[in-house]
Amino acid sequence: MTPPARRPPFAVLAPAGLGVAIVIVPIVGLLQRTPWSSLLNRLGSDTVVEAIRVSLAVSVVAAALSLVLGLPLAWLLARHDGRLVGLVRAAVLVPMVLPPVVGGTALLFALGRRGLVGQWLDAWFGVTLPFTTAGAIVAATFVALPFFVTTVEAALRQAGTELEEAAAVAGARPVTRLLTVTIPASRDAIMAGVALAWARALGEFGATITFAGNLAGRTRTLPLEIFLALESDPASAVAVSVLLLGVSLAVLVALRGRWFTR
Amino acid sequence: MNRRALLLIGLVALAAIPSLAALWLAGPGGDDGAVLIFAPSSFAPIEAELDAGLAAEGIGPVGWVFAGSQSLVAQLVDGAPADALITADLSTFAAAQAAEVTWPDERLITFNVLVLAVADGNPGEVTNLEALADPDLLIGFCAVEVPCGRLAANITSTLGVTSAPDTEETSVRALTAKLIAGEIDAALIYRSDAQTTGLTTVPVDGLNSLTNEYWGSGNDRGMEILHWLGSGAGQRILIDSGWGP
Numbered sequence: 258m259t260p261p262a263r264r265p266p267f268a269v270l271a272p273a274g275l276g277v278a279i280v281i282v283p284i285v286g287l288l289q290r291t292p293w294s295s296l297l298n299r300l301g302s303d304t305v306v307e308a309i310r311v312s313l314a315v316s317v318v319a320a321a322l323s324l325v326l327g328l329p330l331a332w333l334l335a336r337h338d339g340r341l342v343g344l345v346r347a348a349v350l351v352p353m354v355l356p357p358v359v360g361g362t363a364l365l366f367a368l369g370r371r372g373l374v375g376q377w378l379d380a381w382f383g384v385t386l387p388f389t390t391a392g393a394i395v396a397a398t399f400v401a402l403p404f405f406v407t408t409v410e411a412a413l414r415q416a417g418t419e420l421e422e423a424a425a426v427a428g429a430r431p432v433t434r435l436l437t438v439t440i441p442a443s444r445d446a447i448m449a450g451v452a453l454a455w456a457r458a459l460g461e462f463g464a465t466i467t468f469a470g471n472l473a474g475r476t477r478t479l480p481l482e483i484f485l486a487l488e489s490d491p492a493s494a495v496a497v498s499v500l501l502l503g504v505s506l507a508v509l510v511a512l513r514g515r516w517f518t519r
Numbered sequence: 520m521n522r523r524a525l526l527l528i529g530l531v532a533l534a535a536i537p538s539l540a541a542l543w544l545a546g547p548g549g550d551d552g553a554v555l556i557f558a559p560s561s562f563a564p565i566e567a568e569l570d571a572g573l574a575a576e577g578i579g580p581v582g583w584v585f586a587g588s589q590s591l592v593a594q595l596v597d598g599a600p601a602d603a604l605i606t607a608d609l610s611t612f613a614a615a616q617a618a619e620v621t622w623p624d625e626r627l628i629t630f631n632v633l634v635l636a637v638a639d640g641n642p643g644e645v646t647n648l649e650a651l652a653d654p655d656l657l658i659g660f661c662a663v664e665v666p667c668g669r670l671a672a673n674i675t676s677t678l679g680v681t682s683a684p685d686t687e688e689t690s691v692r693a694l695t696a697k698l699i700a701g702e703i704d705a706a707l708i709y710r711s712d713a714q715t716t717g718l719t720t721v722p723v724d725g726l727n728s729l730t731n732e733y734w735g736s737g738n739d740r741g742m743e744i745l746h747w748l749g750s751g752a753g754q755r756i757l758i759d760s761g762w763g764p
Contacts, residue, residue: 365700365702369700369701369702370657370701370702371700385657387657387697388657388703466689466693470685470686470687470688470697471686472684472686473687476686477687485664487590487593488587488590488593488662488664488665488689489664491593
């Protein structure tokens with residue numbers, strides 16, 4: 258039962274207000290520095306359009322990979338228990354808490370052309386991932402996948418077990434149950450997972466700049482464009498920042514059914 | 520004492536203990552009397568040598584703030600406290616003057632040239648600047664937005680060399696790191712960065728025909744450091760690390 262509404266005590270209001278201010282003040286600062294009159298011109302410049310193109314390609318493919326690799330993974334984690342499953346779950350979540358620059362360094366030493374796996378990719382297939390769009394996609398997927406897996410695993414745990422059992426009793430095979438019962442039942446969570454993974458991939462900076470390099474039209478995504486523009490044209494850096502802020506807010510609004518109102 | 524007061528004290532303690540610990544860990548900040556010098560990141564590898572040289576003459580202590588030259592200027596424009604600014608090229612220094620973040624006193628500190636540096640063992644078998652246009656090699660440049668990239672663009676156009684970069688890094692330090700990791704075959708980097716990191720270089724005629732001049736400006740305390748950098752002792756450290764003639 259909720260107690261009757263009354264004014265919260267100051268000891269609660271003050272730190273809560275400060276918490277809100279820590280989040281809101283920088284955004285207000287960004288908007289206050291935004292060159293509104295030339296915003297569209299700056300976002301339409303060749304370098305920014307090229308970075309938007311790279312960013313869209315990288316983030317969409319990374320979100321798709323998160324879906325294709327993450328859905329079976331989330332299902333395995335949700336339906337099985339044991340020490341090994343726990344270890345896999347912990348490993349998959351590591352990129353969420355790892356500083357992205359550490360992720361990029363790890364990717365470089367694993368998949369770079371002198372890396373653990375990368376040297377064989379290079380020798381056998383002539384594939385070098387660093388400095389390619391594929392490398393940027395790998396970096397983005399590395400950081401985005403855990404967001405999809407956690408979101409979907411939680412939903413799969415809550416929903417579907419009883420329906421799955423009913424389907425099993427009716428004689429449906431595991432893959433059929435997954436495709437016809439479990440996935441439709443968790444459709445909202447899967448879409449939210451894709452949106453979160455996409456947003457995280459779109460904002461990826463540290464792992465990309467460390468692992469994939471920085472070349473216009475190939476690996477220079479929007480966050481890298483912001484970092485570079487800060488050196489020469491801060492107003493354009495702010496303009497691109499506002500664009501990404503807008504996209505982030507749009508993702509939040511799209512997900513509001515899940516988190517905004519609860 | 521009632522429960523609410525206890526809770527309040529608990530919350531304050533919860534916030535205060537990590538804050539005090541963080542303050543203690545962060546140690547004395549920039550306002551403990553150190554002279555704050557905003558210097559280009561190419562100086563970062565010789566920080567210890569410079570500090571030792573300054574201490575030997577009883578100057579300082581100095582707090583170094585290393586970043587790309589334009590970032591340094593941007594920080595000053597945003598009100599960062601500093602006693603002196605050194606930029607890695609003249610055009611950035613001019614930008615700082617235009618933004619009115621320099622002091623009346625200024626001086627030339629040193630200059631830097633570019634060298635053609637290669638990954639360990641020279642896997643790309645690079646022998647001359649034509650390699651920079653070889654699509655089969657992985658070639659790195661600094662972005663033209665930063666001083667080392669501007670100098671590289673000037674040099675390649677002066678020498679009539681075309682280039683096919685695979686990455687344009689935002690600082691010469693990031694570019695050097697990728698060479699050290701062996702992920703790129705060749706890059707134009709500062710001679711000082713090649714020398715302080717022990718990278719192999721390929722001799723190329725004409726690369727030293729253009730230089731980046733390091734200019735500095737500061738208040739009285741800052742100028743004392745800048746004059747020391749220009750003195751025999753300071754120049755010796757810089758020349759030993761690849762700057763100057």
